[in-house]
Amino acid sequence: MTYCIALRLDDGLVFLADTRTNAGVDNISTYRKLHAFRPQADRVFVLESAGNLASTQQVLDRIEQDMADPETESLSTVTHLSDAALYVGRLSREVVEQHRGALGNGGSSTFILGGQIAGERPDILLVYPEGNYIRASDDRPFLQIGETKYGKLMLELAVESRVDMDDALTIALSSMISAARANLSVGAPYDLALYRNGSLELREARIEPDDPILHELQDLWIRQLLDAVAELPHLRLDDLGAHRQ
């Protein structure tokens, strides 16, 4: 499967994606699912994808081709981030429609699109296979696609605690590790992108599977768990009205 995360924080945006693709457990590959676009100096986009790899790649190719043609709507020409989301949604639908005869109802993809166009506030949007979109809510300003359940708690805690970007990245990575640990279809290397509000400039990096930070994070969580248990007042069964039988 896939696990992609986007967080909208007070000072910027954090994107993190795994790279594992699979067609059955006996056919595992590594592909980028996080793509950055800076078609003009006044705008920057990050696109994360989950779903059919062939459809995703065709959408990415269409995005590149459209940017090369100034007469066509593209990430270069859209006025608002929401227009960019609708544009990606339209491409996604067109690609799926093109293969409908062969793929039936399969082959669709879901995207997270984030970034900023100068003059607008930075944002993250989830683009559905149907071509429409939602923004991240103000109460839970993050989005996930793919194998989302294992690592959701950490993201919720992060946004509730209003952490800064560096801490958010660490927490996103912890969330990723949780998903990867539980599900073989999520795996390193991980691609990340950080966007500081107003900078119109992305910082990108890849975290390789042998990066010590991954083991450090995992060890830390185990230690924290044990500390947490040690700190807790033990459940007192008698207080809970426990009875024997």
Added chain:
Amino acid sequence: MTYCIALRLDDGLVFLADTRTNAGVDNISTYRKLHAFRPQADRVFVLESAGNLASTQQVLDRIEQDMADPETESLSTVTHLSDAALYVGRLSREVVEQHRGALGNGGSSTFILGGQIAGERPDILLVYPEGNYIRASDDRPFLQIGETKYGKLMLELAVESRVDMDDALTIALSSMISAARANLSVGAPYDLALYRNGSLELREARIEPDDPILHELQDLWIRQLLDAVAELPHLRLDDLGAHRQ
């Protein structure tokens, strides 16, 4: 949905189940999903259920009826825990079969059966709707049914760390809170049962939704998360070969 947990530890068994049932989000109820049986002095069983509530209740009624009839196979008469699992699996199949005409392929349930029959080692088994079963593995000696993904990490850490029963109960409850927090279809009150190996006696209790332990645990996790982040060496993007675009 449902979330039920069973852990097999060095010194005993821990069972925890939520009580929320739903037929759509506008029809929520509270039902026990954790049931204890002590049909003879030489044996004790805990049965946890996920799936169709009507089927589950009919299975429970059949279990009670069979125990009342000494001529019939029942939890009183089975020789091994694995026979008890096969017995529950048979009832489960029979109940679903009885309603097949009306329910089609729906209506099935999955169970966790745990406990001890004197002379055998205590164990936990997962009974599939098909009527067969698996034991918890030695490497990951826990079972989950229902909404299992949100709280899996904590259970893995618990068994890896070889915690004792009290700590395991706390961790199981944390796992439950994680699931309930993320998914409306899991909710308090929570039923728990503890079995100390060889005791042939269960301790049971219910944790009500307003029990302060639930809030304490949740607060603790938030605090531990923030501590964890503070302790971590921050991700250094430059070390990761970050580049700008």
